[in-house]
Amino acid sequence: MTNQTRRQFLGGTAGLVIGMTLPLRGRAQSGAANAFAPSGEPAKFAPNAFVRIAPDDTVTVIIKHIEFGQGPNTGLSTLVAEELDADWSQMRAEQAPANNELYANLLFGLQGTGGSTAMANSYTQMRQAGAAARHMLIAAAAEQWGVPAEEITIEKGTISHAASGKSSGFGALAEAAAQQEAPAEPKVKDKSEFRLIGTDRPKLDTPEKTDGTAIYTMDVFRDGMQTVVVRHAPKFGATVASFDDAQALEVPGVEAVREIPGFGVAVYARNTAAAMKGREALSIEWDESKAETRSSEQMYEEWSKAAESARDVETAGDFSGKFDAGETILEEEFRFPFLAHAPLEPLDAVLEVKDGKAECWMGAQFPSLDKPAIAQGLGIDPENVIINVMFAGGSFGRRAQPTAHIGAEIAAIAKAAGGDGSWKLVWTREDDLQGGYYRPLTVHKLRGALDAEGNITAWEDVIVNQSIMAGGPMAGMMKDGLDPTSFEGGTKMPYDLPDMRVGWAQMETAVPPLWWRSVGHTHTGYATEVFLDMLLEKGGKDAVEGRLALLGNDDAGRDRAVLEKVAEMAGWTGERVKDGRGYGVAVHESFNTYVAQIVEVSDIEGFPKVHKVWCAVDCGVAVNPNVIRAQIEGGIGYGLGTVLFDEITLLEGGTVAQQNFDTYRMLRINEMPEIEVAIIDSDADPSGIGEPGTPPVGPALANAWRALTGTTVTRLPFRAEKV
Structure with a gap:
C-alpha cells in the first residue's frame, strides 16, 4: 500500500x-x-x-x-x-x-x-x-x-x-x-x-448488556415504521387457500393485511399489540394437501423400520461375523425428538426501503445468505442492500438459516407493501417454538457383541433422520448423497473398534430442519456413550478404565487426557453409587474440541436431581479461560434442560403441541448443578467452544441414572420416560 x-x-x-x-x-x-x-x-x-x-x-x-x-x-x-x-x-x-x-x-x-x-x-x-x-x-x-x-x-x-x-x-x-x-x-x-492470551478478561459487552444500553433489533425504530406479524400455517407444508381480513382491519392500529406467498398472511400495524390483535382476528382457510400430517409417534415407527435399508457410511473389519461369534449380543434403540432452539430473543428484523435501496437491522448469523435473500425478495441488486449485524439474544443454531427465511420474509413483507417505507418483523415465542427449523427427529439402532472376557468385538450403529443439508444451499457439502451432519460423532469414533459399521437412512418430512447446538453430536454423543457404557457394564469393565483401554490408538491422546483429568477431578474410584448418589461418565469430541464429563445425580421421587458436573476440556490454546468456562457451563445447563424436559411433539394431524416455556421449559436456576471446569493446557490452535460442552452431559447423566436406578433412558427427554 x-x-x-x-x-x-x-x-x-x-x-x-x-x-x-x-x-x-x-x-x-x-x-x-x-x-x-x-x-x-x-x-x-x-x-x-x-x-x-x-x-x-x-x-x-x-x-x-x-x-x-x-x-x-x-x-x-x-x-x-x-x-x-x-x-x-x-x-x-x-x-x-x-x-x-x-x-x-x-x-x-x-x-x-x-x-x-x-x-x-x-x-x-x-x-x-x-x-x-x-x-x-x-x-x-x-x-x-x-x-x-x-x-x-x-x-x-x-x-x-x-x-x-x-x-x-x-x-x-x-x-x-x-x-x-x-x-x-x-x-x-x-x-x-x-x-x-490465556488469562481471564472481563467481557467487553457485559457493561452495556447490564445497564441496558446494548442495542438489539427490537430496540431499532425508524420514522414511520410499521410493526408486522405473520400468521403462519398451523401445519408444515400447508399454504394459504383464502383469507378474510375484515375483522383484522377493524382493530385500532392495524393499517393493512397482505398475503405473503410462501410465508402466510402479514398484518401491518402501528404497534406490536395492534399487529398481534389483528392477527388473532384473521380468518384463514389453509390448503393442507401437501402438509405434514403424521404425528411424532408415527414418525418414530417409520424411522425405526427404515433402519433396515440404511446405507453404509463407515465400516471396518468383519463386524457381521463377529456378531455371529459373539458370546453376548446387546441391542438397543434410542429415540430423539424434534428440538427447538428456544433462544431468549425470538426472531426479528427491521427493513427500510428507499429509492431502490434497502437497509436491514437484524441478528444475522449468516449475513452472506441474508443479503442476497433480501435483494432477491425486493428485486434489487445485492449491492444496494446493507445489513447491520446486531447483538442477538442467543441462537444455538436458530439464526444460522441456510434458507435465510427471516431475511426473505421481511423482504416479502416490504415487497407486498408496495412502496418505500420501513417495517419491523416480530416473531413471538409461540411463532418460534411452532415455526419449525428444528433439530431432526432421530432414531439410533445399536448392536454390540462381547466375547467371553467381556471385550467388545463388534459394533453397529444405524442412524435414521432427516438431512439438514439436502435441498438447500448447503447441499453441495454433502458427499455421495450423504449428509455428514446427520451422523457426525457416530463415525470416526476414538475407540479401538476394528469390527464395526455405521449406517444412515435419510427420511423426508415437510418439517423444516436446522442445526441445533452441536448438530449431529447432540444425538450421536448420547447414543454412543450410553450404549458403550452398557457394553462395558455387561462385560464387567469399569466405565473409566474400560474407555481408557479402548483409547489405545495414537489419535486418541487428547480424548485420553480429558478423560483421565475428569476422573482425577471427581475422585473416580470405579464405585458407581455412593451415599445414595449415582455417577456417570462420558467423553466426546466435537468441532475439534475434546470434552469429558462426570455427573453426580440423586433420585428425587423417580426423577433425576443433578448435583454436580465435573468437566475437562481441551480446546487448544485457551484464549480467554473466563469465556471458555462460561461456555462450558452454559452448554451443560442447556444440555441438561434439554435431555430432562424438552421435545417438540407433532400431534395426530401434524400440529405442534408446545407453544411457550410452560410446555417447552428451560432448566431453572435451582436445578443448575455445581460445575467444575478444568482446561487442559495445549499448544494446539484454538478450536470450538460454543457447542462441545453440550453433547457429553446427557449421556453422563443417563449413565449415572442407570447406575443409581438400573433404568436406561433410551427415549429423550427423561420426562417422557417418566410419563
Whole structure:
C-alpha cells in the first residue's frame, strides 16, 4: 500500500486503520462507521479493517462474527490486544457489516458464524492484524524520535524508548503510523510471550448488556415504521387457500393485511399489540394437501423400520461375523425428538426501503445468505442492500438459516407493501417454538457383541433422520448423497473398534430442519456413550478404565487426557453409587474440541436431581479461560434442560403441541448443578467452544441414572420416560 493510497484509505482522518488480507474498496457499516471518531466526530469514511486506533488511544476491533453471548467480541479483541501490547482498558469491539468479500469466515468461504469456528478461523488473522498495527506504531515512533525501531518497546498501551526517555500513547502516533508500510507477514508472538492470551478478561459487552444500553433489533425504530406479524400455517407444508381480513382491519392500529406467498398472511400495524390483535382476528382457510400430517409417534415407527435399508457410511473389519461369534449380543434403540432452539430473543428484523435501496437491522448469523435473500425478495441488486449485524439474544443454531427465511420474509413483507417505507418483523415465542427449523427427529439402532472376557468385538450403529443439508444451499457439502451432519460423532469414533459399521437412512418430512447446538453430536454423543457404557457394564469393565483401554490408538491422546483429568477431578474410584448418589461418565469430541464429563445425580421421587458436573476440556490454546468456562457451563445447563424436559411433539394431524416455556421449559436456576471446569493446557490452535460442552452431559447423566436406578433412558427427554 502506498502512502498516497493509505491516505485515501483513511479518508483524510487522523488515526490508524489495519486490515489483514482485505481489499481496499468498500465501506464498513453496522456501527463500525462510527468506531473511529477523531475530535468526537464520526469518521467521514470508515475503511475496511479489523483494527482502528483513534486519537484518544482507544483500539476498536471490527468483529466479523455475530455476538449473541458466546464471546467473539472479547475473544477476538484479546488476540489483537495481545499482539498490539495494548492495555485491556483501551479495547472496544464493533460488529462488522454484511460483506462477504471482506469479512468471510475463512473456514466457510462466506460470512457467517457457526460450527464453533469463530476463534478457530480468526486466531491467526486477528493476531496478525494486531501485530501489523504494533509494527507500524513502532516504525512511526522510530521515525519521529530518530531512534532505532528495535530499541522501542510497547507495554500496556505505552510506546517507549528507554535510552531517550521518550514515550507516547497510541493515539498521538496513529496518524503517522498510518503512513507506514504495513508488513505483509507480520511476526506474531511465541506462546511463551503471551500476557493476555490465556488469562481471564472481563467481557467487553457485559457493561452495556447490564445497564441496558446494548442495542438489539427490537430496540431499532425508524420514522414511520410499521410493526408486522405473520400468521403462519398451523401445519408444515400447508399454504394459504383464502383469507378474510375484515375483522383484522377493524382493530385500532392495524393499517393493512397482505398475503405473503410462501410465508402466510402479514398484518401491518402501528404497534406490536395492534399487529398481534389483528392477527388473532384473521380468518384463514389453509390448503393442507401437501402438509405434514403424521404425528411424532408415527414418525418414530417409520424411522425405526427404515433402519433396515440404511446405507453404509463407515465400516471396518468383519463386524457381521463377529456378531455371529459373539458370546453376548446387546441391542438397543434410542429415540430423539424434534428440538427447538428456544433462544431468549425470538426472531426479528427491521427493513427500510428507499429509492431502490434497502437497509436491514437484524441478528444475522449468516449475513452472506441474508443479503442476497433480501435483494432477491425486493428485486434489487445485492449491492444496494446493507445489513447491520446486531447483538442477538442467543441462537444455538436458530439464526444460522441456510434458507435465510427471516431475511426473505421481511423482504416479502416490504415487497407486498408496495412502496418505500420501513417495517419491523416480530416473531413471538409461540411463532418460534411452532415455526419449525428444528433439530431432526432421530432414531439410533445399536448392536454390540462381547466375547467371553467381556471385550467388545463388534459394533453397529444405524442412524435414521432427516438431512439438514439436502435441498438447500448447503447441499453441495454433502458427499455421495450423504449428509455428514446427520451422523457426525457416530463415525470416526476414538475407540479401538476394528469390527464395526455405521449406517444412515435419510427420511423426508415437510418439517423444516436446522442445526441445533452441536448438530449431529447432540444425538450421536448420547447414543454412543450410553450404549458403550452398557457394553462395558455387561462385560464387567469399569466405565473409566474400560474407555481408557479402548483409547489405545495414537489419535486418541487428547480424548485420553480429558478423560483421565475428569476422573482425577471427581475422585473416580470405579464405585458407581455412593451415599445414595449415582455417577456417570462420558467423553466426546466435537468441532475439534475434546470434552469429558462426570455427573453426580440423586433420585428425587423417580426423577433425576443433578448435583454436580465435573468437566475437562481441551480446546487448544485457551484464549480467554473466563469465556471458555462460561461456555462450558452454559452448554451443560442447556444440555441438561434439554435431555430432562424438552421435545417438540407433532400431534395426530401434524400440529405442534408446545407453544411457550410452560410446555417447552428451560432448566431453572435451582436445578443448575455445581460445575467444575478444568482446561487442559495445549499448544494446539484454538478450536470450538460454543457447542462441545453440550453433547457429553446427557449421556453422563443417563449413565449415572442407570447406575443409581438400573433404568436406561433410551427415549429423550427423561420426562417422557417418566410419563
